[in-house]
Amino acid sequence: MVSEQFARVLRASRDELNARFAEARQRYPSLAADGFMEFLKDVVDPLICAVDAVAPERSDAVVHATYDVALELVGQRIAGAGAPGTAIDTTWRRLLPATARIIAIEPSRVLASLSNAAHQLEGTPGGNVGAWVDRMARLAPDCSSVDQLLRVGQVAAWRAGLSHFRRGAIGAAAALPEPLALAAVDASPSCRWSDIEAGLLASEWFDPARPDDCRVSGNGVPLRTMANVGAFRGFGGVFVEPPLVRYEAGHFYATSAAECWLLTADLYGASFHRLAPNEVQPQKPVASLPHGVRLPGGPGSVTSIASSETTLAVTWSLTHQIMLLALA
């Protein structure tokens, strides 16, 4: 059984919705009526009720948009009972009802965007869907428009592990009202966004929640390890043998066997992006430390060292992980 609000719209548009289901089954032959009905009942219905409570005049439009997006997601088996993961179901259950007011404005755009974001977070190693949903659900009531909600989503996704979106996410935060931008990065409401933004742009290891922290080590003092990223492929990582790193043209590159990845990393996580052979210029990694820097101990001997202005990346002979240390 679904709620009366939902049932009313389903009844009124029965022919059209049935035609859309039939059409979707052409695209997704495995789309089952039972599974889809279950998704509508368990996942969609609470959302429709939430929308009906805040914007009853938009219920019809939201049902139609939700129905179409749900067909796509369940049909592709990335939502519902047949999905291998739970990111989208979790998002729809925990986050969407909290954003009902915004969904009512542009249902299709918001539903598709947030579903896609959840799917992408789930598919990115190190992406934390739960953290993203929690942060979004906390911030959504403060958003007054679809654009604001989606910008907050971008910032939250960056902080949930999609470090490659860092620069764009900082830009998205800058476009938010200052209190919302500060909240999105967990900075104190007493801070100024311009200060926080400057800190974020200056270093990947700047923590907006503790802007006064200094983690630059003095001469001769071992640097602080910020993260150990990457793993052996047999344990779910990307490397088949211990990697080597190098730094070129503003990016860290990790090579392992004949494969190469672009590495992005910051305080909130790291992500690897596989490169095609023609995107890579073979360069010999180096293993010399910048002047005055002392490394902490590591497994085996140092095999390569690369550094940007803010980050030192080190690989060791006895591990598939890359050690990242903050220089600034």
Added chain:
Amino acid sequence: MPPLKIFQRLSSAPTNPHTPVAPRTFDVAELYHGPATPRNDSETSEQPLDEKLRQAYFWIVNTAIISPHYDIEYNGAPPQSFAVGDGTSRLTLPSAQSYSGFVLLPLLTFATRRKCLFIGGPGRGKTASALLMGVLAGYTVRDVRRAMQHGHPQMTIADLLGTPLPADLVGAQRIEDIRISWRAWLGMRVKIVDEYNRIPTRTQSALLTVMADDYAEVLDHIYECPESAWFLTANDDRGGGTYQVIEALRDRIDVVVQALAFNSRFLGDLLTRIEERLRPEEVVPRQIVFSESEIDRIQEAVLAVELAQPVRRRLEFFASQFELCDVAADQFEYKTKDTARLAGAEWHTLVARDSGRDRLKDLGCQTTNGVSVRALQTLIHYAKAIAYFRGNASVELEDVRQILPFVMHDKLTPDPEAPFFQAAGNAALLTDRIGWLRRLFDLSCAEYDRIDLDRDDAVGGLLAELRRGVDGLNERQVRDRLVRIERLVGELTKGRKLYGHLYDDLLVLKYLHQRYTNYLRWLGTR
């Protein structure tokens, strides 16, 4: 097995890319890209309307209408061409994005609110295409079906337009007291008349008023119709209907599109539709439904498309070929086919009296009529529309070449006895109007190039001179221009046969001469 049709899937935008794709970078906007496709929630889409129009086209052609016929061909590079069979048939593989006329022409008609006639045998998708256009305008399938007018021999004006309320008929003392129950279809922005050639002649006249002047009249009551796109269908446009279509009604039709034969390789798609009870018109994606204001904006944008002088000149040259009928009159201005037609002259008699010209070379000899102003206006409109559809700011010559046959289909009538059609290899052009008209335009352009009118257009120069204005010209300058005109007339007429384009040029020179003569006279009275 061909891939299953995907009814809600639109072709990826841009469908006609004009700029190279930027290399991939980490753009935070990609966070929201993925398996779920957002639809347009609001009426005001950020997508340019020409892109939306192309999305609609590709949805129809890839999904809704099984029409694998690309008869509107564009080439970026020389196309591959293959001789088939005995060598007279050629298959060309266009090298640029090409289109199916059966889909594109109705869509342009819809977007520019003009009038399109579908012709072809029963069951070839004529009515279904018209129905789709109604759905693209935002009407429900049910509304479009109910509003569709089905021509039949007993159709009355009341059936078509509306009926007086019976109570008013009995009680009214004055005719203006009788209220009319107007038919709902008159208020729609897409009007469909199925099998219009089965409508009785008197009712056709009422239909003509609605089509031509956008109003309906019953018992002195007027109903003003909104500007709308018209779609008419006819199983047989060559007199096979129950009633002869009145000429004025036929003349109001802007383009004629033929429903081509079903390609049996696509039977599997039909099977799927039957088994799944799928009707494309019921699953039109909302993103390609156009609001009234969007159509208004498209119309404005289409009118803003430039028709540059070089293209316009070739169009003028083409149009000038057909009206001349040297033997139709003695007075120079009346030497037209229309003069002969109005006099009821036998065409064959006129042709027999025509001598001196190379009737094979003269394009005007291929037709029994000329090009009307309305036809030219329609041609310009559709040429701009197809340029807009292709995302261009100005009309290309190829746009005119591709669109011309659909506009002139019923406007230029071929003379089957013309030497051109008797020539080897040209007989098929008598039954293939589209091919014939395209060939006609090609021949006209070839002649235009041969006489080098792009560089040597003395008449055009004189005309441009006048259009710059006569203010400030003194008597000597005016007399100088008159002498140049007279000299040019002498050169053009000396030892030359009279062809259509020359006839138009001579009339222009006479016009120029008269304008300057009048101005000279006015100068003399000051």
